[in-house]
Amino acid sequence: MLEAVEVSKEFLGVKALDRVSFTLRPGEVHALVGENGAGKSTLIKVLTGVYQPDGGVLRHHGAPVTFAKPIQAQQAGISTIYQEVNLIPLMSIAANVFLGREPRTRGLIDWRKLNADATELLAGYGITADVRKPLASLGVGAQQMVALARAVSLDARVVIMDEPTSSLEPREVETLFTVIERLHSDGIAILYVSHRMDELYRICEQVTVLRDGKLVHSGPLAHLPRIELVSMMLGRAVSDIREHGTTSFGEDHHASKEPLLRAENLTSGTRINDVSVTVRPGEVVGLAGLLGSGRSETARAIIGALPLDSGTVLLGGKPVKRTVAQAMRAGISLLAEDRKADGIIPNLTVRENIVLAALPRLSRFGLVSRSKQDRIVDTFMKRLRIKASSPDQKVAELSGGNQQKVLLARWLCTQPKVLLLDEPSRGIDVGAKAEVQALIDELAKEGLAVLLISSEMEELIDGADRIVVLRDGTVAGELSGEDVTEKNVLAAIAGTRP
Structure with missing residues (x-):
């Protein structure tokens, strides 16, 4: 459905992507992992038209494609949910959901239909707030769910999720996973970026690992031990990875000190x-x-x-x-x-x-x-x-x-x-x-x-x-x-x- 073939991208002499290849298939939940600076965000921006590659080829449904702008990627059925909500806080919740594709009657926005459609859509994401209120009236987690609802409602066939659970509480995370299962069963391809191992192993079938802008590994996730996945991300041998232990000083270490x-x-x-x-x-x-x-x-x-x-x-x-x-x-x-x-x-x-x-x-x-x-x-x-x-x-x-x-x-x-x-x-x-x-x-x-x-x-x-x-x-x-x-x-x- 979406493919990058030996894609490269350079900034100020630093190679953010160095001949990276990546394949996303219909109905697949594919994890993209790596340390910060590994090239994950750059690859996403190349796939969605924010950046144009300096080398390599993008393919959409097997045919070479160039997305000069993000809107072209959206029109091709590719939606992105960014880690930091990129909607408009002062506009209403409903207006954010249908921004740029508002229902109209005789050329004018049909606010009654827009609000009703938004209310119905968001109910499936656990959001029951008054959609006429500003988006800023919601917490960060709820705003993230609005962004998700908007992305999915664009009739997307590819949904890219960049750290989608970073602002969500457990109840909202479960709602998100239910939505992902529904998308998966509908044949929609999902590129999922997260640093939370439990999430990756719960919902992802494939994994691609980047390190320092290069492709390190791509393949099935289920049979890849977590310790090996971490070693690929860090570029260290498994034997060198030390489990993170407690850093607590103990019960009485500070008891004699006055609070600062x-x-x-x-x-x-x-x-x-x-x-x-x-x-x-x-x-x-x-x-x-x-x-x-x-x-x-x-x-x-x-x-x-x-x-x-x-x-x-x-x-x-x-x-x-x-x-x-x-x-x-x-x-x-x-x-x-x-x-x-x-x-x-x-x-x-x-x-x-x-x-x-x-x-x-x-x-x-x-x-x-x-x-x-x-x-x-x-x-x-x-x-x-x-x-x-x-x-x-x-x-x-x-x-x-x-x-x-x-x-x-x-x-x-x-x-x-x-x-x-x-x-x-x-x-x-x-x-x-x-x-x-x-x-x-x-x-x-x-x-x-x-x-x-x-x-x-x-x-x-x-x-x-x-x-x-x-x-x-x-x-x-x-x-x-x-x-x-x-x-x-x-x-x-x-x-x-x-």
Whole structure:
């Protein structure tokens, strides 16, 4: 149905794709995997007309084809659901679903039919919201389901899904898998990109592995051991891959230390209610809960980005003023969940994105020292192993994982005392995830206080000394030491823990 034959693509002298071949057949769920920077996103953009290949051939239903624009790929029956929702937040939910193909009567948009059709379509995806409301009124997970509904409703014969579950809660993931099964039975081909092994082995039949822009392996997935798949992605022998172990310091490691960060009785409308969290120097405290439980809102309240009805934030025993600028000056930094909306500035370079938050510290009489910038950028690019052709490459051209590392570097170069990490490994591969987790552990050992928010249970259990569990905007429990287990966290989330 869709084929790439020895396709190549180069950016600023760096080969993002090096003679990669790929075949997608009707009714097939095909996994595309690899570390960040492996070439997955570039291959998807070549297949969908965002980029044109520098070499090689694309074939659609066996015939050579050139997609000069994404709309041409859509017209050929190829739809893409990107990891970061690319719809229009201020337009209605229904208008987003039928954007560019609105039903019309006598040349005018038939809003009654549009809204009715959208309501019926979205009900099959578990969305029962008023479709006349702005898309922005939905959570990120629900917006992702709207994007999925739109893509599938385009009469697509090929659906490309780039990290579709990264923003979904378990109930929404099950709905997604039901939709995939339906598409599969209808003969629609699905290209599925994910870093979650359980998902891949549950729904995918074939797998293609890329590494450093080259094809490493392509074949059936079911009989490929997970350890071999990881070894192909990382380019290491199976014997060299070490299982990721616990990084917890133990029950009493921090007990004698006074909390560095004290957030007490934080309340903001219906989003969080009487939430209290403490973090000691050198401690990693996990914040667990389902999407909508108040995790991100707690982090935003601590740094002053969410207005509070009541509550206080203390750093080293002193109150922190309720603005982001004051919180940053005091030593609190936040790596936000949505790197596209709240993080990277795509048209700036890697250098500019990294030093952005540190400019006040680097300037003298309003002038910024280039040599100081260079030293900081060089230090953090090496420390975080950021893959870029140079510090002057635009950050938008980097893979998602490397963009995440750039943001982490931005906040680390401000020399924070407290680091709030909201989904730091969201949408990044196994290798980059292990690097980020090791870095968090290293920073904690250096005395940094870390609040870690993650939807991945394993990341919290392995990486946190204590876990505070939120449910419906309130604290449902706190676990430490031997009590930090998946069973106990799930019980607290479900409200069944005594």
